[in-house]
Amino acid sequence: xxxxxxxxxxRKDELKKGEIEAADELAVRTFLRRQGFKxxxxxxxxxxxxxxxxxxxxxxxxxxxxxxxxxFSTMISAGLPLIQCLDLLxxxxxxxxxxxxIREIKEDIEGGTSLTDALKKYPKVFDELFTNLIxxxxxxxxxxxxxxxxxxxxxxxxxxKSRVKGAMVYPASILLISLGxxxxxxxxxxxxxxxxxESMGGxxxxxxxxxxxxxxxxxxxxxxxxxxxxLIYVIYNRVYKIEKGRWAIDSLLLxxxxxxxxxxxVAVAKFSRTLATMLSSGVSILEGLSIVSKTSGNVVVEDALxxxxxxxxxxxxxxxxxxxxxxxPPMVVQMIAVGEATGAxxxxxxxxxxxxxxEVDAAVSAMMTLMxxxxxxxxxxxxxxxxxxxxxxIFKMAAxxx
Numbered sequence: 590x591x592x593x594x595x596x597x598x599x600r601k602d603e604l605k606k607g608e609i610e611a612a613d614e615l616a617v618r619t620f621l622r623r624q625g626f627k628x629x630x631x632x633x634x635x636x637x638x639x640x641x642x643x644x645x646x647x648x649x650x651x652x653x654x655x656x657x658x659x660x661f662s663t664m665i666s667a668g669l670p671l672i673q674c675l676d677l678l679x680x681x682x683x684x685x686x687x688x689x690x691i692r693e694i695k696e697d698i699e700g701g702t703s704l705t706d707a708l709k710k711y712p713k714v715f716d717e718l719f720t721n722l723i724x725x726x727x728x729x730x731x732x733x734x735x736x737x738x739x740x741x742x743x744x745x746x747x748x749x750k751s752r753v754k755g756a757m758v759y760p761a762s763i764l765l766i767s768l769g770x771x772x773x774x775x776x777x778x779x780x781x782x783x784x785x786x787e788s789m790g791g792x793x794x795x796x797x798x799x800x801x802x803x804x805x806x807x808x809x810x811x812x813x814x815x816x817x818x819x820l821i822y823v824i825y826n827r828v829y830k831i832e833k834g835r836w837a838i839d840s841l842l843l844x845x846x847x848x849x850x851x852x853x854x855v856a857v858a859k860f861s862r863t864l865a866t867m868l869s870s871g872v873s874i875l876e877g878l879s880i881v882s883k884t885s886g887n888v889v890v891e892d893a894l895x896x897x898x899x900x901x902x903x904x905x906x907x908x909x910x911x912x913x914x915x916x917x918p919p920m921v922v923q924m925i926a927v928g929e930a931t932g933a934x935x936x937x938x939x940x941x942x943x944x945x946x947x948e949v950d951a952a953v954s955a956m957m958t959l960m961x962x963x964x965x966x967x968x969x970x971x972x973x974x975x976x977x978x979x980x981x982x983i984f985k986m987a988a989x990x991x
Contacts, residue, residue, distance in 0.1 A: 597626035662736035858945035865938035
């Protein structure tokens with residue numbers, strides 16, 4: 590529906606203005622007259638350029654959805670009708686793309702669609718976990734509670750993701766700096782030394798000869814180097830899309846020193862937090878495990894959780910299959926077994942998630958502490974080797990003159 594801008598005077602002669610979504614101008618005028626406004630000026634709100642060019646509207650971020658959940662929960666718990674909540678949320682949303690989605694959801698609900706079905710139309714914004722929890726909240730009449738749990742879950746998941754990204758940024762940045770320095774030395778610095786060496790005559794040291802040859806290759810065939818890098822990236826993406834290739838890469842990542850342990854701890858924290866949120870919201874354990882496996886982000890972990898689901902559907906407990914997978918530490922398995930036996934599995938999983946959030950923090954700190962000197966040695970070694978290679982002929986000449 591179109592949006593209208595209005596300006597009017599209240600019974601107390603106070604000037605007010607705002608915007609409202611309605612079928613036509615007459616509907617806006619009728620609504621405002623009933624509210625006691627007079628001397629109304631109404632005009633249709635001009636469309637944003639983003640509505641004609643969707644890529645300008647921006648991407649819906651997790652933070653937008655978290656704020657949406659928290660405010661939505663507060664409104665519903667305060668007793669506001671669902672349609673009015675969505676109308677207010679759309680008006681206050683600064684992200685144009687997300688505001689448009691909220692308005693479309695409101696229109697679908699006005700047409701008789703349930704909130705869950707309306708959300709399912711936007712899987713890139715509201716994933717399967719989100720829609721299943723909303724469905725449980727609608728069925729149980731506790732939508733405000735579920736939305737509050739969702740916002741808490743998403744906030745903690747965002748923090749966990751940012752910690753892991755932070756651990757990856759440092760080595761990636763050092764690697765890029767190293768490549769930049771090497772490229773600069775090969776293309777700009779070494780050619781200067783080369784002219785000097787040629788004027789001197791005589792035989793160059795082997796290391797210097799190798800560096801000059803590398804410089805010649807980089808200047809003449811830089812496009813081959815760039816093509817190889819692009820080819821490696823394309824091959825990696827293609828291999829990762831194949832089931833066996835993805836399994837091989839994910840298995841290798843879990844076996845890597847330092848990084849593998851960090852990824853396992855992240856997997857345990859994410860699994861525990863997600864399943865705890867789903868169980869406490871009324872989702873069955875079988876359905877919960879099915880959804881959690883899809884959001885694990887690692888095909889090896891996904892396979893372990895699906896096997897656990899199959900075992901549970903066959904009458905086994907959850908702890909046994911998790912232990913057999915070898916991905917979950919004995920302490921986690923024991924705590925889950927206790928939670929299952931006492932009927933407090935959701936609260937036990939929450940405690941495990943809290944503990945492993947701290948473990949991820951500790952693992953990231955330890956990894957960064959170890960990687961900093963290694964990266965410095967790596968970068969210093971590359972640059973140092975190239976500088977020594979350039980100065981070796983000068984040292985050789987000085988020795989001959991001496």
